[in-house]
Amino acid sequence: MNHTTLKLIVALFFSMIIMDASAQQKYQLANQYYNSGEYEKAAQVYRSLHNESPHNKTYFNMYIQCLLDLKDFNQAQKVVSEALKNNPDDLTLYVTxxxxxxxxxxxxxxxxQYKKAIQGLAPDPSAVINLANTFTxxxxxxxxxxxxxxxNKLINVDNMFVYNLADLYRRKGDVKNMIKYYLISAxxxxxxxxxxxxxxxxxxxxxxxxxxxxLYQKIQEKPDAYQFGELLEWSFMQKKEYEKALRQARALDRQLDENGARVYRLGEIFYKDKDYDTAIEAYTYVVNTKGRNTSxxxxxxxxxxxxxxxxxxxxxxxxxxxxxxxxxEYRLFLDEMGRNTQTAMLMQEYADFEALYVNELDTAIAILEEVKSFGGLHPEVMxxxxxxxxxxxxxxGDRWEASLLFSQVDKDFKEGQVGENARYYNARLSYFTGDFAWAQEQFKILKGATSKLISNDAIDMSVFILDNLGMDTTHATLQMFADADLLAFQNKYQQALSKLDSINIVFPGHSLEDDILYTKAHxxxxxxxxxxxxxMYQQLIEKxxxxxxTDDAIFELAEFYxxxxxxxxKALPLYEKLFMDYSGSTYSAEARIRFRRLRGDTI
Known part of the structure; x- marks a missing residue:
């Protein structure tokens, strides 16, 4: 290749780039005209583009569309006739x-013309799709x-366009056929x-x-096609028909000789959705049917x-x-599986049960002390x-040991939610012991916590202490309330109630009256x-x-009902009151959803 030829090729290449850029600018201008309803101006530009690139279908189609919008049918006929004359094999032109x-x-x-286009189809998938898209x-x-x-018939391949057909039936609103073709696609x-x-x-x-x-029909016809069973399980889950979903999942687990993973995952969903009976069924199936052979x-x-x-x-x-x-049952499980790092999480749950429900604090402490002695625990677990x-x-009643443990975690986790929990607990401990100024300052800092729960609780405590510190220079009333809070935290409920009642007796009409009602309700x-x-809730809401x-009380009472x-x-009017009278409350949006659901609205 000589030097002159190379220069010509380079010049031609750059001229093509310039032409493409020019065409793109004209196309954008034409689109602007069209979108703003200036069809005559748009038609002129599209016509120019079509003349420059007669094989560009986009320019052609937009030019014709402009002529149709202008009702210039004579010119449109001339353009389409010319195109058909030059490209008689282009079936989309018959549709146009x-x-x-x-x-x-x-x-x-x-x-x-439409039938002529379809009759002219060749056994070519791209031609079929192109023509169908033109109709669409x-x-x-x-x-x-x-x-x-x-x-399909011409190409002689079964169900080649099933997904396309499903989409078309969807567009038509023909749900029955849409489902039919989606299932064929599956x-x-x-x-x-x-x-x-x-x-x-x-x-x-x-x-x-x-x-x-x-799906039932498909499963009967083709019992080995497991995907229909999966879709049936999925459909039950969408409708929250959990027992039916579980039944289908167990059938699939047996059919496919699985390890229980499918059923276990459903159990987790049931648990999170508070359908504990069905969750128990799911977990029991995995335990009893799969045994220790499953992970x-x-x-x-x-x-x-x-x-x-x-x-x-x-x-x-x-x-x-x-x-x-x-x-x-907890004891039997630990006897079976042992007390080790693998069962550490369950031991924590067992300790929680002993402390908060059985009220066996010594047992709970002994369990966690044993877990704490395990080597190899993940730092966050520890x-x-x-x-x-x-x-x-x-x-x-051991405040010093509590403070020591909270401080250890605070020191080890300067960032993240675990450390924030530790700092919150230490601040709460200071509140219990009467160091209100320091506690309030720590709660104030924790208002920016990454955990929304900690942040909200910290805001509540910070505001609560600040509001009540200035009401009594001796802090006697606030200290009595903190004592009652601690007693309630320690599950000493009768003593806590007596302490709260004594505040109203010793300091009648004090600003803590609403907080006393709320705490007593809990x-x-x-x-x-x-x-x-x-x-208690009703008195707080009314007085x-x-x-x-107050918004907490309204939501909690409504939820309880x-x-x-x-x-x-009884829940309905309370939810309505929340989003109507307390629109700024963090509960407002959820209250509106629950109100509509209870009223029978489609959400």
Whole structure:
């Protein structure tokens, strides 16, 4: 290649770049004109672009669209006729011509053009898709469907365009056929995950019945196609029909000879959604059916115990016998699995149960001291053991040991939530012991904590101490209240109630009256004295509508009516009051959701 030829090639290359840049600018200008409704100006630019690049379908289609918008049918006919003359094998041009004729009112001629396009199809997947997309862009979904169905026959490949057909039936609003083709697609892909995503996007609340109907039929016809079983399980989960989902998951586990992972994962979901009975069923299946052969055995055993614990402790009517039965199950588990790093998490849960429900603090402390002695624990696990242990020592009256443990964690974790927990507990300990100024300063610092829960609690405590420090220079009233708080924390509820009552006797009309009502409501709740608890909440709401704890009281009372007493008619007005009268409350959005759900609205 000589030097002159090379220069010509380079010059040609750069001229093409310049031409492309110029065309792009003109195209952007034409789009601006079109989007602003200036169709005549847009048509002029698109025509220029079409003349420069007659094979560019985008320029051609936009030029025709402008002419249609301008109702310049004569010019449109000339342009389309010229294109058909030059490209008679381009089937999309027949669709364009048909659309033009339809806009002119010549329906029969338009239909002829559409059919001519479909009749001219060749066994070429790209040609089929191109023609179907042209129909789809004109919202002629039946024609697009016909195109794909004929394409299937011509190419002689079963279900080649099933996903496209499913999408077209979706656009038509034909749910039954949409589901039909999505299920064929799932079978073709030998997977259900992609189809789940599509179905979740497009199925309405009432469409799951049709989906399940077709899935049952598919499972009968093709019992080995496991993806239909997976979709059935998924559909039950979407409807929160957890027992049915579990039944299907167990069937799949047996069919595919799995290790219980599928059932275990569902158990975790059931537990988080507080369906403890179904969670217990799931974990029990893994434990009893798979035994120690599965890697999920230990986790399933732990899940089983935590579900039983939640079922007992969150039920307002549990008995002493319920607690003793669960305690025995914890012991049996630890006898079976041993006390070691693998069971350390469950030992923490067992200690929590002993401390907070059985009220056996010495037992709880002994359990965690044993865990603390294990070597090889993850630093955060060890830190949480120390924090819980510190709380139990404090509940048992040993403030110094509690402070030592909190301070150790604070020193080891200067960043993150674990360290923030330690600092919060130390600040709370200072509050209990009457060092209010220091405690308030620490709570103030913790307002910026990464954990929203710690941050909110710290804000509440900081404001509470600050508001009440100035009310009494001797701090006597605040100290009495802190003493009552500590007694309640130590599960000494009767002593705490007596201390709170004495504040009103010694200091009648003090500003702590609303806080006393709120604290007593919490104590009565723990004592399961429902009527007394409700009375405290109601007094607080009626007497102190402007106080900082009032929105907490309203939400907690509404939630109790809804979840524990099954009295939605009493919960409804309270939720409504929250989002109407306390719109700035952090509970406002959740209260509105619950109100609408209880009222029967679709959310």
């Amino acid at each position: 011509n048909g659309n033009l004729l339809e806009r002119m009112g010549e329906i029969d001629k338009a239909e002829t 862009n004109l919202a002629k979904y039946d024609m697009a469907i016909e195109t794909y169905l004929k394409g 079978e073709k892909e030998n997977s259900s995950s992609n189809i789940q995503t599509s179905l979740q996007r497009f199925l309405g609340e009432d469409d799951y019945t049709e989906l399940q109907k077709q 999920f055995y230990l986790d399933a055993k732990r899940g089983l115990l935590k579900s039983k614990k939640a079922k007992v402790t969150q039920n307002f009517s549990y008995t002493k016998e319920d607690l003793l039965s669960l305690k025995n 830190a949480n053991v120390k924090l819980n242990l510190g709380n139990y020592y404090l509940m048992n 104590i009565f709740k723990k004592l399961r004295r429902t009527d007394d608890m409700i009375e 102190f509508p402007e106080e900082i704890k 809804e979840t524990q007493l099954n009295q939605p008619e």
